[in-house]
Each structure stands twice: as structure tokens, then as C-alpha cells.
Amino acid sequence: MAFGRRGEVLLAFAVALCLSATKLEAYELHMGYYGKTCPQAEFIVLDEVKKAVAGDAGLAADLVRMHFHDCFVRGCDGSILIDSTPNNMAEKDAPPNNPSLEGFEIIDNAKKRLEAECKGMVSCADIVAFAARDAVVLTGGLFYEVPAGRRDGRVSIANEALTNLPPPSFDLNQLTQSFAQKGLSQDEMIILSGAHTIGQSHCSSFSSRLYNFNSAFSQDPSLDPAYAAQLKQECPNTSSGANQEVPMDPKSPSTFDTSYYSNLLVNRGLFTSDQTLMSTPATAAKVWQNAADWLGFQKKFGQAMRKMGKIGVLTGSEGEIRCNCRVVNGFN
Known part of the structure; x- marks a missing residue:
């Protein structure tokens, strides 16, 4: 079959695209990656x-x-x-x-x-x-x-x-921009913030909300007063108090549930970066939705984690497989 010069160029371009796509596909992350090489x-x-x-x-x-x-x-x-x-x-x-x-x-x-x-x-x-x-x-x-x-x-x-890494002092715009730079949407940022439903925080990460918020308020006015009083007992304004730890979700600190969002609804977000999710009607609506729908939140969290887990990955022949996770190969 005769293609002519233009046809040959188009064919070559199509083949190159195909090979490129095949290479990209081969190096994508996929489920069951270790099924044959390390099934356990x-x-x-x-x-x-x-x-x-x-x-x-x-x-x-x-x-x-x-x-x-x-x-x-x-x-x-x-x-x-x-x-x-x-x-x-x-x-x-x-x-x-x-x-x-x-x-x-x-x-x-x-x-x-x-x-x-x-x-x-x-x-x-x-x-x-x-x-x-x-x-x-x-x-x-x-x-x-x-x-x-x-x-x-x-x-x-x-x-x-x-x-x-976005600090706990970020407001909604700063958080949204930080996540957008990594290819994550504002909705995904709100979902991933739900991970704060488990774990502890050092008092130093939020103590400014209790004692030195800004020139007009010593205490963050968006923080529930009763919760602030409780936090002040657990986090005294001393050098030793800064090193104390408190649960990020006092209701159920060891359970991956939706009470993180329930806390935000009553102004009990521990960090500025938590409570700021209630600062616009659109983001507040997402908080309400997550608080009310355990299964929906869990599904969206898994999806957001999978997307986050693909940020800037090295695949194929890039990088290495470290022998010791603490040390780059060749420096063991």
C-alpha cells in the first residue's frame, strides 16, 4: 500500500504515540503489582x-x-x-x-x-x-x-x-492553593483533612489560638469557648505546656470516623486549618455532608488517598528500590 510522504509521516507519528502510550501504561501504578514478584x-x-x-x-x-x-x-x-x-x-x-x-x-x-x-x-x-x-x-x-x-x-x-507541607495555621485559601499545587481539588483537601479524626497533636501546634491569636483577640473567637477552656487546662501557657499532647478528635481519637466533621460544626476544630473548612457556604456544606454520611466519606477518602498516592511517583527505571529505607543504596 502506498502512503506517500505525508502518509509516512502520519504513520510514523501514530506509531510513536502508540509506543509512548505503551511505555506510560507499562509504568503506571496498578493493583496487585507484587502478585508474582512478592505475593505476600x-x-x-x-x-x-x-x-x-x-x-x-x-x-x-x-x-x-x-x-x-x-x-x-x-x-x-x-x-x-x-x-x-x-x-x-x-x-x-x-x-x-x-x-x-x-x-x-x-x-x-x-x-x-x-x-x-x-x-x-x-x-x-x-x-x-x-x-x-x-x-x-x-x-x-x-x-x-x-x-x-x-x-x-x-x-x-x-x-x-x-x-x-501546609502548616496548621493555614486558612482556606492557603490550604486550597497548597493542595492545588499537588493536583488535588478543594473537595479532596476537605476529604483528606478528615484524617485528623485520629491521632494527637502537640499543644505548640495550636496554642496561638488560645493565648496569642492576634492584636484584637488573645483567643481565637471562632473556637468554642468551652473547648478553649478545656484546651487551656491541658495546654498551660508554659514551655512545658507546649510539649503536651491532646487528641485531635476528643470524641473518638482512635476511631476513623466522621466525628472530625461533627466537631467543626460546633467550632471544635483543633487547628486553624481545620476550622477554616467552615469559612464559606460551599465548604461548610461539604463538612455537613461528610459529618452525616459515614459510608460516603469513607469511599471518598479512599479515592482521595489513591489520587494523592500518585503524586510525583517514580516508576519503571526511575529511582531505586532501597535495601534499607533509611539509607540510599550505595551508602549502607
Whole structure:
């Protein structure tokens, strides 16, 4: 069949597109990624998370937060796990993570078992994603599938955590912009904020709302007065008080439910970044919806976590599969 010069060019272009699409498709994350290379991978991670949470329920929140903090800095590449060196302060030692973020030993334990079971197959980034899902399920949340195939990054810089992770002082516009920069919508931001239904916070993360809000108010007027009084008892305005911890959801701090949203409806959001979700009619409507629909929230949370888990992933021949999640290969 004769195509002519123009036809040959079009055919070549179509073939290139096809090959490009095939390459992209081959390197996408997908369910059951370790089905043949390490079929016990997800079970091993679940077992380690289950043992840890049974001993300390608070670690479940750390694992969810770890995945979020990993994905928002350089993408979901396990860079949150890398230890600092004399020449570099890593993400885990940046103020948003140190000293409040725990649970790294859970990832270490899972990785050690996985290396014994199927050496060099399961990435640290995938372990973090699996562990976050398992933490949600073990605290009463709905199971969601986690596509895998992430590779591990080789760079971790503390300053990048400071510039990429939204602080608890952010207002609605700042939060919306922060999530939009990662490809997440405002609705997804509101859904992912629901993770604050489990876990604890240091008083220093919100004490300004109690004692030094702004020039007009010493106490944040959007904070329920009775709740503020309770928090002041638990978080005295002292240096030692700043290090105390309180539950982010006093109603059910170890249960992945919708009471986080119920708290916002009565001005009992712990952080400015929580209560700000009630600052517009549109976002307040989403809060009401989530508070009233447990199943709907759980389904949307799983969907949002899957989308977040694809931010900036390394796949195919990019990055590496770390032997030790704390150390880049070649520096063990």
C-alpha cells in the first residue's frame, strides 16, 4: 500500500504515540503489582502495622500522616524515611516531622521481612502507602485498594518539607492553593483533612489560638469557648505546656470516623486549618455532608488517598528500590 510522504509521516507519528502510550501504561501504578514478584508483600506490611497499632493505637495516625508528608515533598518516593547525614538534614528532621512524627520502625520492620522474603522487590514508598491504608482500616475505616509500583527517591532535604507541607495555621485559601499545587481539588483537601479524626497533636501546634491569636483577640473567637477552656487546662501557657499532647478528635481519637466533621460544626476544630473548612457556604456544606454520611466519606477518602498516592511517583527505571529505607543504596 502506498502512503506517500505525508502518509509516512502520519504513520510514523501514530506509531510513536502508540509506543509512548505503551511505555506510560507499562509504568503506571496498578493493583496487585507484587502478585508474582512478592505475593505476600501487603500481608507482611499489614502484619507489622497490626502489631504496632495493637501496642500503641496512636501510631495509626502517624502512618497516615507519614504517607501524606511523603507525597507532598518530592512526590510519593519514600524520601520521608531517609535519615539525615552530617552533610544533609533530611525531611524527617524538619520541624513539621520532628519530633512529632513516629512510626518509622514499623516501616523498618516490614522492609526487613520483605527483603528476606523477596529481596530487592518492594519499594519503601509502596510500604508507606500500604501501611497508611492498613492504619485506616485497623482504626475502623473502610478498606481501599492501593495501586503499587512506586520506586524510591534518592534525595531528602529538610527545607523542602518546610516549603511544601501546609502548616496548621493555614486558612482556606492557603490550604486550597497548597493542595492545588499537588493536583488535588478543594473537595479532596476537605476529604483528606478528615484524617485528623485520629491521632494527637502537640499543644505548640495550636496554642496561638488560645493565648496569642492576634492584636484584637488573645483567643481565637471562632473556637468554642468551652473547648478553649478545656484546651487551656491541658495546654498551660508554659514551655512545658507546649510539649503536651491532646487528641485531635476528643470524641473518638482512635476511631476513623466522621466525628472530625461533627466537631467543626460546633467550632471544635483543633487547628486553624481545620476550622477554616467552615469559612464559606460551599465548604461548610461539604463538612455537613461528610459529618452525616459515614459510608460516603469513607469511599471518598479512599479515592482521595489513591489520587494523592500518585503524586510525583517514580516508576519503571526511575529511582531505586532501597535495601534499607533509611539509607540510599550505595551508602549502607
